[in-house]
Amino acid sequence: MYRIGQRVLRVMILFALFGPLFVAGIGVQAQGEHTVYLPIVVGPPHTPGSSSVVVISADTAQEDILPAEEVALIETLQGTVAHALLSDVSPDGSTILVAGTTTAFVNITTGLGVSLSADFGNYTCLSSIVWRDATTAACLASDADGNTVLLALNSSDGSVTASDALTLPGDLYSLSPDASKVLVTIADASTALAAPPAPVVVAFPTLDNPDNGSIALTSTSTTFAVYDIATNQTSELLTLPPNSVLNGTPAWTTDGTQIAFTSTNYDRTDDDRSYTDPGDGTLINSVAALDVLGRISPEANPLLQTNRLHVFELAESGVLSQTLHAPGIDTFGGAPFEPAGQMDWSPDGTRLAVQVREPAQVAGRQHPVYTYPARSYFQVYTTTGSLSDTLQLAATIEAPQIAAQWVSDVSFANNDVLLFNAAYLMDVGLYTYSLTSTTLTDITPQPGTYGQAKASGDRVVFTYSSFTSAPEVYALNLDGSGLQALTSDNTAAQAANAVRADVISFTLESGLTHSGYLIQPADTPFPPQNARVIVWQQQGPSQGPPMSNFWSARVEDGFNLLPNFGYAVLVLPLYGREGFGAEDFNRLVENDNFGQVDIDAMAEVVQQMVEAGYTTPQRVGIMGCSYGSYFVTQSLVRHPDLYRAAHSQCNLLDLIVEWKRGFVYVAAYLEGRDPYSDPAEFIADSPLYQVAQVETPLLLFHGEEDFLPVTLTENYYYLLEEQGTPTRMLKFEGEGHGLYLPQNQLYGAQEQISWFRRYIP
Numbered sequence: 001m002y003r004i005g006q007r008v009l010r011v012m013i014l015f016a017l018f019g020p021l022f023v024a025g026i027g028v029q030a031q032g033e034h035t036v037y038l039p040i041v042v043g044p045p046h047t048p049g050s051s052s053v054v055v056i057s058a059d060t061a062q063e064d065i066l067p068a069e070e071v072a073l074i075e076t077l078q079g080t081v082a083h084a085l086l087s088d089v090s091p092d093g094s095t096i097l098v099a100g101t102t103t104a105f106v107n108i109t110t111g112l113g114v115s116l117s118a119d120f121g122n123y124t125c126l127s128s129i130v131w132r133d134a135t136t137a138a139c140l141a142s143d144a145d146g147n148t149v150l151l152a153l154n155s156s157d158g159s160v161t162a163s164d165a166l167t168l169p170g171d172l173y174s175l176s177p178d179a180s181k182v183l184v185t186i187a188d189a190s191t192a193l194a195a196p197p198a199p200v201v202v203a204f205p206t207l208d209n210p211d212n213g214s215i216a217l218t219s220t221s222t223t224f225a226v227y228d229i230a231t232n233q234t235s236e237l238l239t240l241p242p243n244s245v246l247n248g249t250p251a252w253t254t255d256g257t258q259i260a261f262t263s264t265n266y267d268r269t270d271d272d273r274s275y276t277d278p279g280d281g282t283l284i285n286s287v288a289a290l291d292v293l294g295r296i297s298p299e300a301n302p303l304l305q306t307n308r309l310h311v312f313e314l315a316e317s318g319v320l321s322q323t324l325h326a327p328g329i330d331t332f333g334g335a336p337f338e339p340a341g342q343m344d345w346s347p348d349g350t351r352l353a354v355q356v357r358e359p360a361q362v363a364g365r366q367h368p369v370y371t372y373p374a375r376s377y378f379q380v381y382t383t384t385g386s387l388s389d390t391l392q393l394a395a396t397i398e399a400p401q402i403a404a405q406w407v408s409d410v411s412f413a414n415n416d417v418l419l420f421n422a423a424y425l426m427d428v429g430l431y432t433y434s435l436t437s438t439t440l441t442d443i444t445p446q447p448g449t450y451g452q453a454k455a456s457g458d459r460v461v462f463t464y465s466s467f468t469s470a471p472e473v474y475a476l477n478l479d480g481s482g483l484q485a486l487t488s489d490n491t492a493a494q495a496a497n498a499v500r501a502d503v504i505s506f507t508l509e510s511g512l513t514h515s516g517y518l519i520q521p522a523d524t525p526f527p528p529q530n531a532r533v534i535v536w537q538q539q540g541p542s543q544g545p546p547m548s549n550f551w552s553a554r555v556e557d558g559f560n561l562l563p564n565f566g567y568a569v570l571v572l573p574l575y576g577r578e579g580f581g582a583e584d585f586n587r588l589v590e591n592d593n594f595g596q597v598d599i600d601a602m603a604e605v606v607q608q609m610v611e612a613g614y615t616t617p618q619r620v621g622i623m624g625c626s627y628g629s630y631f632v633t634q635s636l637v638r639h640p641d642l643y644r645a646a647h648s649q650c651n652l653l654d655l656i657v658e659w660k661r662g663f664v665y666v667a668a669y670l671e672g673r674d675p676y677s678d679p680a681e682f683i684a685d686s687p688l689y690q691v692a693q694v695e696t697p698l699l700l701f702h703g704e705e706d707f708l709p710v711t712l713t714e715n716y717y718y719l720l721e722e723q724g725t726p727t728r729m730l731k732f733e734g735e736g737h738g739l740y741l742p743q744n745q746l747y748g749a750q751e752q753i754s755w756f757r758r759y760i761p
Contacts, residue, residue, distance in 0.1 A: 051728070056744060058735070061743040062747040064747075065754055066753065078553045078746065080490045080551065082471055085454055085462075086098065086099055087129040088177075088456070089108060090131050090456075091131050094134075095107055096461050097153070097155075103120060108456075111486040116153060119159075120153070124141055125139040125141050126139070126140050127139050130176070131178070132152065132178060136154060147165035150163040170227075173250070174250045174259075177256060178254065180256050182226070183237075183250055184224070186222065186225060187220050188222070223238070238312075243266045244263055244264065244306075248342065255349065258314070260310065260354070261343075263307075263310060264307050282664055283664075291369060292668045293673070294365025294367045298359075301367070304370060308324070309332045309354060311352065315388075322387055324391065330356050331359070332355070344410055347414065348415050350382055350384070350385055351382050351415065354380075354410075355408065358375050359373050360373055361586070362586050362589060363590035377396065378396070378398075379393060380393075397418070400581065402424070403582075405543075407579070413460070417435070417478065419460060424579045425580065426571075427549055428450055428451065428550075429450055432478060448467075448549050450463070450464050451463040468501050472486070473486045496564070499519050500526065502517065506572070514573070517549060517570075529613060532567045532619045532760050534620075535623070536624055538627070541588055554745060556625035562752075572602070572605060576588030594672070595684065599638050617644070621643055622645075622647075624648065630687070632648040633687035634687050636696045637687055637690040637693050637694065640695050641695070646698045647699040648698060648700055650708060651700065651702055654689075662708075667682075694725055698720060699730075704733050710731060
């Protein structure tokens with residue numbers, strides 16, 4: 001559930017301890033208006049058995065280990081405000097609710113804002129925030145006593161008003177765009193739920209979203225109904241069987257008279273225990289495993305056979321409905337729990353756009369894979385304004401720019417024009433599609449990541465950042481003109497960010513070409529010359545966030561951190577990343593590829609950089625978190641002499657453990673087999689079992705509460721330390737998959753910089 005009142009904005013920072021440091025010399029490098037001190041740090045001789053894991057307290061900030069000027073620079077770079085668009089644009093096209101340094105209604109023409117009353121903090125929004133009229137936004141909220149109320153937010157003066165307590169006939173699922181109706185779920189009274197529906201986790205949690213990919217799975221039959229707040233009347237829509245899921249957020253017409261959503265019945269085979277329990281690991285004959293292993297045909301796969309698009313109209317004569325199937329063996333997508341997603345109605349309620357997903361055809365697997373589809377496209381259906389007539393397919397929209405499986409959102413800007421906000425190559429861009437001219441137009445003003453795009457008439461509001469631009473909120477005309485900043489919350493970070501970002505490409509011996517960015521200190525040349533380069537890979541893969549051009553000075557990413565301290569960062573997407581086409585997406589897990597294909601491709605890239613004089617063998621490091629950590633540690637196994645220093649965080653080290661106690665089908669998908677039939681492949685692809693081959697100095701971070709077991713990282717550390725490999729491990733109390741506390745981000749950054757200075761001076 002998206003709880004706005006409890007939202008933690010993505011303002012992160014990291015750091016850690018280092019042990020005795022001795023400054024052998026000081027180099028000074030100009031960075032714009034800042035002078036960055038580059039101490040050459042030399043540690044004491046390494047003695048096996050002399051070290052232990054450093055525990056970082058959640059209650060006490062660590063002492064700084066870098067000079068005060070550098071710590072201040074890190075704080076500035078990491079102290080950015082990450083904005084959230086909390087509503088659509090108001091019905092009159094003038095205003096949007098934005099969370100930033102404050103939560104305020106912002107005029108999308110002038111940028112002027114009206115802050116919400118502090119009373120807003122007394123409530124937790126349980127639904128999306130919608131517009132009841134041109135000046136009043138609203139959400140269903142919980143008050144301090146746990147009552148459900150309709151909360152009215154006045155955009156003129158920022159006042160907050162709560163209704164009397166409401167008694168809903170079931171559990172809240174969605175609020176209509178005019179705040180008049182509520183979609184509720186009503187569990188079978190004979191088998192009432194003792195607990196909320198269990199989540200199906202379809203991807204590793206990310207740093208921004210610890211519940212990434214979770215969808216609610218009912219354990220009883222559940223009735224979906226619409227409750228009218230004004231009349232106190234309930235209209236039942238349908239009853240779904242046990243083990244069913246709504247694939248995201250329903251789409252309503254603006255007047256709340258029509259609603260659409262997609263559903264799937266997981267029809268699991270492992271009835272004796274929870275299919276969804278991430279602690280139980282993978283059951284071979286579960287639908288989850290059979291699907292990702294390619295062992296279940298489309299004709300028998302419930303992920304296809306039970307996938308439906310349901311459309312309802314609340315007519316005077318009663319509820320009208322239609323149910324649609326996606327074409328061929330494809331499935332309808334869902335929508336994230338936000339006002340816009342993979343499904344939307346036109347303002348006049350006569351057109352419905354919905355995402356369709358094509359299953360992956362993975363080499364080495366007999367049948368298509370639905371859990372990790374290969375690509376998406378969109379269909380538009382038309383109505384006469386009433387579901388008494390059959391929905392008609394009016395358009396099918398396909399293009400590489402909007403083919404990302406998950407980060408490809410659609411909304412209607414007006415009755416004729418669709419707005420797409422989609423990951424393509426290294427941008428998350430903006431595209432319009434005219435249903436009249438059947439033309440797709442790129443309206444993206446410049447490279448970067450455009451998030452949460454909200455269109456209204458001829459104007460689009462969105463969040464934006466890039467490697468060279470700190471996050472802000474902007475507005476743009478629908479034709480791509482008139483770019484205007486609506487906020488200026490991160491000017492200090494922008495001024496401090498002395499970096500340049502250049503597109504860089506490499507063609508491998510296989511004939512494949514990969515393009516990404518090299519982010520360097522602003523005063524260095526491109527192409528680079530003898531640069532200190534840190535190779536980076538993002539978390540994921542396959543269903544993590546896209547590898548895009550966005551701002552981050554977090555220790556897990558570092559694009560806006562390390563280049564401000566003299567180190568270039570190479571951001572080069574390889575395989576298993578959405579937005580780069582089905583072939584590259586599937587290549588990561590085809591046949592025996594996992595644990596090798598992208599690791600070896602990056603090694604070839606590094607060798608090309610050395611041969612071109614961009615860097616030298618003594619000046620290349622590697623870093624990453626989650627799957628990025630796997631990329632680091634597996635690279636040190638397969639290419640032990642290639643990297644001079646490494647930093648691995650949120651560590652994935654053992655795929656057999658991941659199969660046995662991890663998420664239900666991640667290891668099965670990555671390996672394409674089970675560890676009982678082919679243990680050798682799992683062991684070869686698990687860095688923990690190959691620790692004897694690791695010679696590269698390695699810094700390790702791990703959260704004590706990470707779902708990836710911290711004990712495995714501790715064992716890995718002790719084995720490294722015992723064999724004499726230079727290593728250091730920080731265990732962060734109270735942290736999970738990545739560092740969330742600003743004090744830990746700040747200290748972690750200092751540890752990271754110090755480590756690379758020690759081994760790549």
